[in-house]
Every structure is written in structure tokens, then in C-alpha cells.
Amino acid sequence: MQPNRAGIPVYTYIGADSIGASAGSYIAMATTQIWMGNGSEIGPSTPIVVGGSSLQENHTEAAMEALMTGLAEAHGRNVTAAAIMVYDDQAYNTQQAYDIGLINGISPNLSAFMNKMGLSGYPTGTVNENLYEQFLSFMSNSIVDGLFITFGSLAILLDIYHRTVIMTALGVILIGLGLFGAQLIGSSVVGIVFLLLGSALMFLEIKTQHGIALLGGIAIDMVGTILIAAPYISANSSAYPSNPIGTTDYVIIGIVLFLGVVLAYYLHKLGSSLKRKPETGWESLVSSKGTAVTTLNPAGWVSIDGQRWKAISEKGVEIKNGSSITVIGISGLVLTVKEDKGDGIKQGQ
Template identity: 30%
Template sequence: MRRIAVVIAVLVFMLFLPSSSAQKNVVYVAKVSGTITEYTADQFARYIKTAEEHNAEALIIELNTPGGQGDAMMRIVSLIQNSTVPVIIYVYPRGAIAASAGTYIAMASHLIAMAPGTSIGACEPILGYAPNGSIIRAPAKIRNFYTAYMRSLAEESGRNVTAAEKFVMEDLSLTPVEALKAHVIEVVADNVPDLLKKANGMKTKIPVSGRGYVTLNFTNVEVKELNPSLSYEIVTFLANPAVSYILLTVGMLGLIFGFLTPGWHVPETLGAILLVLGVIGMGYFGYNYAGLLLIVLGMVFFVAEALTPTFGLFTVAGLVSFILGGLILFGKGGGGVYLVNEATFRTLRLAIIVTGILLALFFLFGMAAVVKAHRRKPETGREELVGEVGRVVEDLNPEGMIRVHGELWRAISKDGSPVRVGEAVKVVEVRGLTLVVEKIGGDR
């Protein structure tokens, strides 16, 4: 009986062992970096849906962003607030930031964690930057709206309302230690395992949709990584303001070069592709249509200079239009929040000015020469022989051989009259590989 009891106990233990393993909690980890766009919101939706479908204990988003579109940010906030799985925003890795729209997203999350060497804040809404680099601040109406929006997120999560308001009104930015001390975040962690250890047993700051406040259980978890789709990686690359600007400019140059020098078709084909990719990239973070029109106008002036040289008049007009268009291209306008941060704008401003000057020089000298060369009548090859004088080396009766420029050519007398060896002839026409000549009299 004792043996039977032992066997039964072992069987019961083995029966429940897989079940215990199956109850292991799952935590998903995903990375979000770069400018916040509508496509970023799509990725948030995919990550949250995956976590919900697998009943995950939590979804950790490793965030590193300078900000982005206001409407995309609000959509992400709504996705987080309606998630049935706790969403933890983790500002990571070291050196990462959660600025502007990134701060709103973090404040809407169920738990905020930061890695050492990161920062959070700097949410003042701006309309853009002037050509001299100074900030164009948003009017009070817009500042008050975003302040109220940030205050509402802080009140709902029980986080520091005063600091939250300063993020917007004073462009406040905090380090992890300062943010923890100010009760803006909940955890400072070196990495994901450290985060799971420190957040274990904590209660979410915001009620999880349909579940209320949730106590996080990270005692026995399996961490699974969610990788972005290939399309997201491509769009992230295209949505870089510098990349999209370069694609746009090079695409326009390809089209112009192809149309001004027809016959090859490769420049205009590649130009059309790059132009479309540039416009697609800019569409994800928004751009000022007036800026795009000015850039196009600048290109038109450059082309006009190449086709009808005006000793620099069209070049100057093109340069001014191109640079002004580039400087205001990335301003959202219409009362929206500017989408390119100050550091990025400074880099873009230098790139725009240098590109404009190089284009002006190219169209003023290089492109004009290319167009002239393309229009010039052929001056090399067989056609250059017309008008040249040669010597008969085989009687033309009416066909024979002559020597021109040290080369032997098959030739035929124009009027059919014979021409003897040693006599001089002038080339009057080229018919394939045969020269039509006429006698000019006398030996040469």
C-alpha cells in the first residue's frame, strides 16, 4: 500500500508539473525609437494587441524619442488607456530621451521606468524655428491646451501635477533620479531584468482597462521580445527628416537631369522613385506645403538658368527660394506642434544651405554646359570630316580610296568624273562608311 501511495503521489506531481510551467507569466518587450508618427501608433496597436491575445502580465515599451506628431501621440495615449494589459514605458537605453510627445505617452502609461543617463520632459509646444534658429513659440491657446492635457494625465495617474505642468509651461526636463524624487516616475532600472525585479509587487498607477488597478507579478516570468516589422523599419528610415529631405532633393535633380538630357531614361526613372520615397517619408511626420512649393520654384529657377543663361539672375532667385523652402518645410503650421527638435533643425539648416549653394553652382556652370553640349551639333566622328581636304591614293572612277587625317577611306566622286592618284579632294558628304568628295584641283 505504501508503494502504491508513493506511485500515486509521483503521478499527481508529474501531472501538475506541466500545468505549473504553463502558468508562467509572460512579459513582452518592444522597442520604439525615433519621431512619433502615425506609423508609430500602428506599432503600438500591434504590440498591445499581441500582449492582450496572449494574456501577458505586462508589455514593456523601451522608448527613445525626441517627440513627434500631436495626433499620433494622442492616439497612442488612447491605446494605452484602453489596454487590458499593463503598459510600462521604459526610457532606455542609456542616453535615450522621452521628450515632447514621448513624455505625454509616458505619463499615460501604467508604470514609468527610466535607465540611468536618460531624461524626460521638454514638452513646450512650438510652431517651428526662424531662419536664425530662434524658437517660434506656440500661442497661449495651444500652450494652455497641452498644459491641461498633461495635467489631466498626471492627475489620473497620481503623479506630480506641478512637475507635469512645468514640462509644458517651462520646458522642464528631469534626470531619472530627479524624476523619481519628484514622483513623476516609479522605477530607475539598469535593464529589463532589473526593472522586473524592482517593479515586482507594485500596483499600476493607472487602472488597467476592465481590470482596475493591477498588482504586477514578475516572480516567475518569461520575457519575449516583439520585433518591429520590416515595413516599420523601412518607414522609420524614410521618416527621418534628413533622409526624406535628401531623397526629395536628389529625386528632383534626377527628373530634371533626365528631362534636360533625354535618351537615357535612367536619371528620370531613379529620380521619380526617390522623389516618391521622399514625399512618403515626409508624410509620416508632416511638412509645410508652402515650403515644398518654394523648393519646386527654386528648382524651376535653376532649370531656367541652365536653359536661358541670365548671368546669375535666375540662380539667385532659385537659391533664395530653395533655402527658404527648406527652412520652413518641416514646420507643421496651422497651429500644430513643430515636429523637428532643435538639434535636428540645426543639422537640417546647415544641410539645406550647403545643398542650395551647391545646386546653384551646379546649374549655373555644370548643367548649363551639359545642356549646351547636348544641343551642339556633333563635332567628332565621321561628321567632322565634312569640309576636310584629303588626297586620292586609289583612282576614283568614280569610286576609290582617299587619305584624310592619316586614315584611309572609301570615297566616291560627287559628279562621277574620275580623279587620279595624288589629286586633292574635299569631303562634301558622308554616306555611311563612304565619303562623297569633289576635286579641288592641284596636287597637295
């Protein structure tokens, strides 16, 4: 650090219940003093080379170990403990780090630390990631990537039913962003294959229209969402105290599956209605009820919803004047009817 080299003291404070790992541990080791809050950890510091060969990994680890031990020695810290953070993926809690001489002190919070350093009277500022960095950080979440690909596929599927270009465009954008994020984290090929298979299965819903294909596709996509993080989990299994896919993520996946059930039911009903042949004009008279206004033997006249229609009886059976009838067919302007036995559907007088 240039300020450190110029004689300007630079301090690191790792807040309570926080972690100073990976790059953060190297930054901390380069500062004048390191202080930690209760429940925090420093390390591990093993470099992660995603997709690299074993030779590249060994080369990188050796270089970073030399850097870490050099920084520790320059600031009078425990060189051996610092080296172990790199080659053995070791992390130390607050008390351990203090006892072995890896940090300078313990403070319950930032304000107390600044008071001890005599810095409480100086103005403070917060440095945040810029928008692009925040975007990259957001897209580096495997759950987000998997959900984007899933929702993108669903948007395109819904557009096939509702025919709006907007949904298709949105779906393509979401899928593109999901694949971009998956590339950022070096996702597993198996996870991507699961996501693509799940999306393909969703589109089978257009053919089957029973909801099972859609729900199965979403379930496979959720498995793929978990699997795309496999390289990250493997590479960082000891770098963090918990699996990067936590309880909240599993709850989100559960909610998505529930919404999938609802959507599958909706598309099943929608598909059934689209399959059903619409009744228009005279076809809508079939199954209607009415009354014979003359005797049908076999031809005569009937009244449907107050309108008179010429009709013939089914199989030439005589239907007496005043009898209730049900329309069972239509040919041209002549209805085919049968005497109502109480099994009709529509009522007309």
C-alpha cells in the same frame, strides 16, 4: 491602461541616454512604476497643434494638463512637477525626476531593472511598428522629403537627355512621395516654394547647358529641405535637446551638393556634345590632311586616306604635285584645299 486598472502592474523603463517625451511621457505616467537609466530624460509633454489657432492650442494644453496631473495623482507622483512638463514644456533628467518624486527608481539597464522587479524569469517580447507605420515614420523626416523631391526632379531632367520613360516615372513617384511626407510634418509653405523654385531652375539647364542652373537649383532645393522643417523646429524647440536637423543631415546635404557639381559637369559635357553637329560622310573630310598627286592650278587631284579626290586650290593658288594639303571645304564631289602649313587637324595619306 486596462491591465493597470485590472490590478496587473505595468512598468515603464526609460533606457540610459533615452527620452520619454511627448506621448511617451503620458504613457509612462499611466503605468504602475517609472524607472529611468542614467542620462535619460522624461518630458516635456506640451501638446503640439500644427496649424491650429491659439484657442485650439490653449484648449488642447488644458485638456492634456488635466490628464497628466490626474495620472500623476493616481500613482502618487509629484503632481506639480507633472503639470510643469505640460504647461511649461519642462524636461527632467534622471536624478531630478527621482529627487522630486516623479519616478520610482534608477537602474543602469533593462536587465538590472527586471531583476529588481523580480521579472527576470519571465519571457520578453519586442513590439515593433508595422510596415505602414515604419513607412510613415520614414516619410516624416524633412531631409528625406526634400531629397525625394530633389532626386525626382533630377531623374526627370536626366530622362530628357537619355529619353527613358522609366526615369520619368521614377521621378514623378519620388516627387509625389516627397510632397506626401512634407504634408505629414506640416511643412512650411516657404520651404515648399524653395523646393519648387529649385526644381524649376534645374530644368533651365536644358536651355543653358553650362551646369550653373542645375547646381543653383540643387542648392536652392537644399535650402528648401531645411526650411520645410521650420514649423516642426519651432513647435519642438524645447521638446528635444537638439535641432531635428543634425550633423548627419548636414553631411548628407553636403554630399548631395558635391554630387550636384559632378552631375552639372556631366550634363554640361553631354549638352555640348549634343549641340555639336555630327560629321558624317563627306563632311568628315573637312580638316583632313592629304597629298597633292598632281599640280593644282587651280584644279587637280589629291589623295586622302589612300583615296583620290578631285580638288581645287583655295583662291586659285598653285599647289605643286607632292605638296601636303588640308581640306577646307567640299562642294559636291570636289574638295577645296589649301597647301598645308602645319595647322591641320586630321591626318590622312
